[in-house]
Amino acid sequence: MVVSKSDIISRLQKEILSLGGVKTPIGMPMDNNGLSFLQHFPYGVFPTGAIHEFMCGSAEEKAVSCGFIGGLISTFLPQHGVILWISRTQAVFPHALCTFNIEPHKVIFIHPKCEKEVWWCIEEALRCNRIIAVVTEMKDLNFTNSRRFQLAVEQTKVTGFILNARPENTSTSGCTSRWKITSLPSRLADGMPGVGYPKWKVELQKIRNGKTGFWEMEWIGGQFKHTKREEIIIPMKERKTG
């Protein structure tokens, strides 16, 4: 029987992953609804129980990142869980979370008074397996604290999302992935007035055991949609590792 080339490649890839210590995800890959960006993750599954870093320098970028995170939580994480949102100030407007299929009353907002307390709260929250996700805004993400967060989630399988408010700080971090979300002009059918569905440029700048890439995505009717199927892989020379 002829084994196709792609089968062999995917088998070899899985072997490499298991040799590299990446565990098989517990939930099996769901129907990816044509979301080709999932192919870039190890085993083709969105990594839960990991820390994702989002670079957002401006308030606009923060808003779109929050929206995108909302979408990720409702699409890839268990339903009906409690989410902790840790930030110094109240920035997110609860009603808007409905757009991303999150029940806003299941989000607990925590406002520590200083950056040090933010770290403490994040670590405590990530060590509790009764919540599904922790979203935080922080300024000084460094290798030490990101590594601590990553170690915490590896035990509890909570997923952490960190909005890094200092995008110029691109030092090594222990996070599983690094994203950058920017807004794109929305699409509308010809001649229609008004503003369309949220549309973003999603850059996956770093992913452990996966492939980086960028896509144009929209949030339509409570789910992600790719607007362009073909994705461009960042050339090899820009990669730092792997």
Next chain:
Amino acid sequence: MCKRFVVIWFPYLKTDWYAKRETELSDLPFVLYASIHNRMVVTAANKMAESKGISTAMVLADAKAIIPSLQVKEDPPGFFEKKILAFSQWFIRYSPIVSIASFDNIIIDASGCAHLWGSEENYLNDIVKRMRELGYTIRISMADTIGTAWAMTHYGEPLSIIGSGQQAQALAHLPPASLRIEPEVTERLHKLGLHCIYDFMKMPSAVLRRRFGNDFIRQLQYALGYVEEYIKPIEPVPVFHKRLQCMEPISTAIGIEIALQNVLETICVQLKTQGKGLRTAIFKAYRLDGKVEKIDIMVNRPSNDETHLFKLFALKINTIEPSLGIELFTLDALKVEETNSEQEQLWNGVGELTDYGLAQLIDKLSNKIGEQNIVRFLPDEHYLPERSIKKADDLHEHPSAKWNLTKPRPVCMLQPPEPIQVTAPIPDYPPMLFRYKNKVHKIVKADGPERIEQEWWINQGRHRDYYFVEDEQGCRYWLFRSGHYDGGKQDRWFLHGYCA
């Protein structure tokens, strides 16, 4: 567990007491009087006198005019107030929690007591029978709330049992006076044609509050069981207090931890046996030099979990300064509540708001950063975006209204809105461009306007016309113009949020 309350009313307490001692009085019309403002006023009348039309607060001379052969006795001041205390102690055989509402009303918390008599009916019948043997007429009823039981005792059948959760049906046809409200309020209700509780039971509380005051609303909520009413038991509730004297002064963190563990263990055992849990506790360390070091904790739901409470205290142990040494430790449970039964926790799905593990995490965080810094929001039925959310009181509160899904709302909201400079072509059209923080954003696409009025019953002010706009880069914003267009004379445009 569902609570059950019994309210007992002695309509003829004073006259019954005399009739018991002087048997001939029981067959004669008989009243007690007292001198109030130099007038002889009837303070109590027995059944016979009452049936002839004599009532309390009547002048004694008038009463005598109605029945010339009326028996009279002076009412000894303060005597029956003491008597009712003795009576209420007698009722402790029916439940450990007994309270005095007034000199002729007794409230019994009968939760979990009635089954010892077979049924609730037997329980009440037993009370009635024994009181009759003692020579007292009583009216009695049992319900889930004190308010309903009180209303049924005074305005219902002489003996009534209201099933669990049936307060609303029971109260529906009773007069408003049965809610223990002030006579002026009752009068006003009747004037407005609200002759029974059913007439106003379903009215929004904001409307009722404005006209009849807070007390009225509270009594209604007490009666319907929306708000829990507390009683003051005649026997004090046990105090949860533990002291630990040290032979040698303690000055190390380990020593303090051992002391804390020791006192906490005793208190937790004590709490567990009584089915209670603490909400707030304070741990004090008395130093040799006379100063007292304190650390306190609070928890979201009553807890008697030793390890959890210890963890909360442990976060603060390093704030205790032992100085020369500590000679005495005390632990007080300041606020103690009933714990939910253990069984309930088994049903809790992981990841729900009722989860015990989540409550423990929140306790830990709130003890570190302060309770006020942890918030959860529920929708509120207001139009203005900043008023459309309210803070939830606790982890269990569920939204009473629906979350708004129909209109676009910004993910990140600016509070307060930031003023911006705008060029708008024609009135009521979205602006062509706006300038915010010295950056010009050219608007390409726009939705709107969505007009949101100030709610006149809360405050006066200009309405807002909201536009959902997108600039050249594709960034989406939520802008509004405050008030009507006035030819750009004043800057009244604001940026209110960033959209995803």
